[in-house]
Amino acid sequence: MKLCSGQRDVEFYADSLLPHKNVVIQSAVVNEKRRLEVVINGEKLQYPGVWVRQNCHCPECFNPVTQSYISSLKKVAYENLKLKSAEVSETGDSVRCEHTDGHITEFDALWLYNRRMTKDGAKERHATLKISTPVSWPNPSDMVVKRISYKEVTETYEGFETFGKSIIEDGIVIMTEAPEGQVFKDFIQKTGLTRTANHYGEFWYVKSEPNPTNFAYTTSELDFHIDQPYLYNDLNIQVLHFLNQVTVGGENIMSDAVKAANILKERNPEYYHALTTTEFVYEDLVAHETHSPQFFLTKSTPVINLDENGQPKAIKWSHSCRSSFFNGLPEQYELLMKAAQEYHKILYEFAIEIKNQPGDMMVFDNRRLVHGRKAFGSDEPRLIEGWYFDWDMLYSYLRVAMMKRKKVEP
Numbered sequence: 138m139k140l141c142s143g144q145r146d147v148e149f150y151a152d153s154l155l156p157h158k159n160v161v162i163q164s165a166v167v168n169e170k171r172r173l174e175v176v177i178n179g180e181k182l183q184y185p186g187v188w189v190r191q192n193c194h195c196p197e198c199f200n201p202v203t204q205s206y207i208s209s210l211k212k213v214a215y216e217n218l219k220l221k222s223a224e225v226s227e228t229g230d231s232v233r234c235e236h237t238d239g240h241i242t243e244f245d246a247l248w249l250y251n252r253r254m255t256k257d258g259a260k261e262r263h264a265t266l267k268i269s270t271p272v273s274w275p276n277p278s279d280m281v282v283k284r285i286s287y288k289e290v291t292e293t294y295e296g297f298e299t300f301g302k303s304i305i306e307d308g309i310v311i312m313t314e315a316p317e318g319q320v321f322k323d324f325i326q327k328t329g330l331t332r333t334a335n336h337y338g339e340f341w342y343v344k345s346e347p348n349p350t351n352f353a354y355t356t357s358e359l360d361f362h363i364d365q366p367y368l369y370n371d372l373n374i375q376v377l378h379f380l381n382q383v384t385v386g387g388e389n390i391m392s393d394a395v396k397a398a399n400i401l402k403e404r405n406p407e408y409y410h411a412l413t414t415t416e417f418v419y420e421d422l423v424a425h426e427t428h429s430p431q432f433f434l435t436k437s438t439p440v441i442n443l444d445e446n447g448q449p450k451a452i453k454w455s456h457s458c459r460s461s462f463f464n465g466l467p468e469q470y471e472l473l474m475k476a477a478q479e480y481h482k483i484l485y486e487f488a489i490e491i492k493n494q495p496g497d498m499m500v501f502d503n504r505r506l507v508h509g510r511k512a513f514g515s516d517e518p519r520l521i522e523g524w525y526f527d528w529d530m531l532y533s534y535l536r537v538a539m540m541k542r543k544k545v546e547p
């Protein structure tokens with residue numbers, strides 16, 4: 138018979154994010170379905186016998202360095218294994234299970250409780266990993282965009298948490314006092330937030346050019362838009378680092394487009410329906426350097442994209458990337474444009490204006506917010522360094538920052 142060292146010798150990093158609870162196993166049996174049945178703090182919980190075996194943490198079954206299970210369906214014939222017995226430790230802080238092949242598996246009480254197969258357990262874990270939820274913007278006069286220094290974000294876990302949570306909750310945050318010059322590489326190196334590849338390159342500069350290849354590289358007003366709605370892999374989060382700013386004009390106009398979609402739904406359900414169902418075609422055909430079409434990106438999508446619960450989640454809107462192709466009927470286009478015009482009015486009704494200064498890095502959700510800019514003169518330089526990163530990486534480093542902060546806290 139092999140004795141396993143048990144879970145208590147293994148550190149499970151993910152558990153440190155879950156709320157700490159004092160839990161005691163009051164009883165443990167193998168029930169008639171051959172499941173492990175325990176009562177923890179008065180709550181009866183069941184775990185399949187096969188799950189108990191698959192999640193054994195003995196050195197034969199688990200590698201604590203990679204935090205992954207070694208046992209595989211090839212090596213272990215789970216269908217022939219059954220749970221034989223379960224025994225609670227004297228203090229109720231762990232349970233020891235024996236399988237029919239003599240293998241022993243030991244679980245810590247809280248570890249087991251954190252993995253309870255109940256709706257409430259799943260809800261708690263989901264909320265923990267999501268960290269926070271979007272908060273609809275208040276009226277423009279009450280909207281405060283959080284500002285935090287570049288140093289705090291890139292050098293402290295608390296700063297990084299504030300930064301990440303603001304993007305989740307408000308869809309926007311401004312880092313201040315960024316180092317002079319290009320900070321793209323420094324930011325990525327310090328935060329781990331690798332850039333999202335796209336056909337404009339690793340990063341790009343927004344500046345007015347004599348022969349602009351993109352409408353953003355003019356001095357004109359930019360209407361509300363999201364960047365690159367023609368991509369299948371959405372650009373998630375956008376960074377605009379202001380290296381130079383003009384004295385007059387050049388303000389950024391931002392709006393919570395999900396909030397505006399919800400308002401449109403209340404005010405005009407027919408328009409809302411059109412914007413959530415009829416598809417618009419977006420495209421990008423112009424080459425970055427040579428002006429000859431070296432790429433052709435296109436996507437057909439409704440303006441308002443819904444989530445799995447039917448709620449507005451992402452906005453696909455950019456007039457400058459709109460294609461002249463339309464895959465619907467003439468009357469659908471007419472209705473769609475009326476709806477878009479109304480939606481646009483709501484976007485402006487709840488918009489805020491931000492005049493970023495050199496050293497400011499405005500970071501925002503490119504799916505939830507729309508952004509625009511006011512026109513400016515050509516006698517002063519206005520230069521912005523920009524790039525994108527993904528939600529996956531932000532969530533990943535946020536969870537890491539939260540785990541590390543918990544570890545260093547007394």
Ligand SMILES: [Fe+2]
Nearest residue numbers: 353363364508
């Ligand atoms: Fe843009």
Ligand SMILES: [Zn+2]
Nearest residue numbers: 141193195198
């Ligand atoms: Zn094992």
